[in-house]
Amino acid sequence: MSIRHGLLALLERGPMHGYQLRAAFEASVGGTWALNIGQVYTTLSRLERDDFVRPRPEGEGGQRPYEITESGRAELSRWFSTPLERTDRPRDELAIKLALAMTTPGVDVTAVVQSQRTAGVRALQEYTRLKTRPSDQDDLSWRLVLDSLIFQCEAEIRWLDHCETTILRHRPGPVAPAGAPVEERERNRR
Structure with a gap:
């Protein structure tokens, strides 16, 4: 997400100074x-x-609020109406990490995958726990962010499963059946 566009969206609500913007952004x-x-x-x-x-003008506390201009409103409208392109998003550090692990001597790629999968499952459990907490209707933006995080975790875990299967399929040596525990698959790989 573009911080500049996030701040413009917050200023569309009304003038705010920096600390108010930070708090409103984090709450959103x-x-x-x-x-x-x-x-x-x-x-x-x-x-x-x-x-x-x-x-x-500065307020009583010495804080200088900012307000959005017409040019800012036009930019914000353009941002909201323009879909994000896949190339606009940051690089996927996990994909880069696995690609490098595949070609770096001495790195156990399966262990890297398993470690990330464990972290992903923990995060998914935490997000799911947060989702079960009662909230008011005004919290809809937070619920949508939470849903996005849950879907991203699920997708990452599915992708990691795919990576592990692909890695094991392309390694020399016997491969355990697909439903076998990771330990057995590792033992057969050695």
Whole structure:
């Protein structure tokens, strides 16, 4: 997600200063993305430079709120109406890690896969636990973020299962049946 567009969306609600923006951003994503206050102010400076926001007079506490401009509203509207391309998303560090593990001597790729799968299952359990907590209807944005995290974990676990099967299929030596425990598959691989 673009932090600049996130801040513009928050400023569409009304003027806010940096600490308010950080708190509102983190609340909107259910605390799943911690935002550094320095990042907020750096982004605000760039948004001001690009004429997407403008500062307002300082408040009583010495904080300077910002408000969105018409140019900022147009940019925000463009962002909301433009679908994300797969190439716009950050590189998949896990895919890169596994690709490098495959070609790095001494790395047990299956252990890397298993470690990641275990972490993914734990995260999935935690997200599912969070989903069972009672919430009010106003928490819909957090529920959607949580659903996204659950779907991403499920997809990652399925992909890791596929990776392990593919790795075992392409390694020399006997391979245990597909339903065999990981330990047996590893023992047969050696």
